[in-house]
Amino acid sequence: MTEIYVDGDACPVREEVYRVATRLGLGGFVVSNGSRPLRPPNLPNVRMVMVGDASDAADDWIAERIGAADVCVTSDVPLASRCLAKGARVVAPNGRVWTEANIGGALAGRELSRHLRELGMKTRGPAALTKADRSRFLSALDTEVQRALRTRAGNA
Secondary structure (H helix, E strand, C coil), X not given: CCEEEEECCCCCCHHHHHHXXXXXXXXXXXXXXXXXXXXXXXXCCEEEXXXXXXCCXXXXXXXXXXXXXXXXXXXXXXXXXXXXXXXXXXXXCCCCEECHHHHHXXXXXXXXXXXXXXXXXXXXXXXXXXXXXHXXXXXXXXXXXXXHHHHHHHHC
């Protein structure tokens, strides 16, 4: 079964994921290290997963379990890369779909920003999520889930 994995601690679109998963009858995992309190949904198809507080514990949990017919929701570029390497689909909360074609540039930009911060320069953080971003996210998530379902059906 196709499942949706959510990098939950900093995910502003969890409610949207719950709606899509429920509408399509998919399982979902919201993975968190507990750094931010999350209100678990009262949904039979969505499971809250609490992992240890190691820096990449949630990423590791997702990357170990996600498969080629699954979808990950994350703004974490290294996690997106790990999921793509396993054949999964990845959507950022702003609606950007991560692919093999665009993840390399994103990883390079992330590394450049990290280096600039080490040199004492200020870099801009992520932009605030807009209503248009949420709409773009829902559309992208639905598209990627449909692609994942087709992948699953092709392998069945």
